[in-house]
Amino acid sequence: MEDSEAVQRNENTENETPAKKQRNETTGEEPSQGPNPGAESKNTEETEPRWSRLKLFEKVMQKSLEKVIEHASFNRFASSFRPLYKKNPQRMENIHKQFIEELRGAIQEDISKLIEEGRLESKLNELDKLESAAKNKPDPAWRPSGIPEQDFCSFLMPYYQKQEAYLRLELKKIQAANADLAQKVQAGRDNVAQTEQRVSAAVNNWKASVTEFEKLASSLGPADVFDV
Known part of the structure; x- marks a missing residue:
């Protein structure tokens, strides 16, 4: 009994659907529809x-x-x-x-x-x-080419290039430091050479003074010194 009533309700529903559509078309009204599942999912994706x-x-x-x-x-x-x-x-x-x-x-x-x-x-x-x-x-992402050697090189080359640039920079710094040290060493050597020249000149002057004093002392006799 219940099954026959359910079948009757389904038939009535199917028979009413075209009539409703026809009335909507003649009156210019939009057919009544339930919620759009696509719109709901889109809104849900946007809000969630x-x-x-x-x-x-x-x-x-x-x-x-x-x-x-x-x-x-x-x-x-x-x-x-x-x-x-x-x-x-x-x-x-x-x-x-x-x-x-x-x-x-x-x-x-x-x-x-x-x-x-x-x-x-x-x-x-x-x-x-x-x-x-x-x-x-916009550029496509990196993908392996299928050749391990090329992929490995493409991965390591930027790293080695960065290391090379870093080492070159450090080498320039070391070379500049060495040049500065070389200048300081050369300046120290020049100062030592000038000091040696001054010492040598002072020694020569002292020797000349000693020689003149000896000559003067030898030119003076004992009588000249003690003559009253």
Whole structure:
């Protein structure tokens, strides 16, 4: 009885639909339609915030954790310790529950440490920035050519070029420092040479003075000195 009434309602609905369409066309009214699912999805995409890579990572990790817990089922756990299970099934079940709790806690702690120590949040934010920056670049992104030697060289050459430029700059600094030191050393040598010349001149003058004094002393006789 209920099935026949449902069929009758469906037939009435199908019969009314063309008439409604015809009335709408004659009156110029738009046919009444429900909400547009495409527009709703578009508005939802515009209003909803962009998905978080970190939340996606955590979701994937949680699914992986559930898979691991699922593989560590009670049947497998009991099959590994069958004698103990036969002896005390209730005790084995309690041990399995404790094992699952500790396993879940340990894995969850490792995931938290991985996120914290690996600074995944900042790295994923940097990835978002790189992705948004890449959208504004009309040039195509780098793709491997299929020749490992060329790809490896294209990756290392900019690094080596930067290192070469850095070494050249450091070499110029060292050469300038060496030139400055060479000038200072030359100036020191010149000062030493001038000092040697002054000392040699002073020695020569002293020797000349001594020679003149000796000549004067020899020219004076004892009688001339003590004559009264």
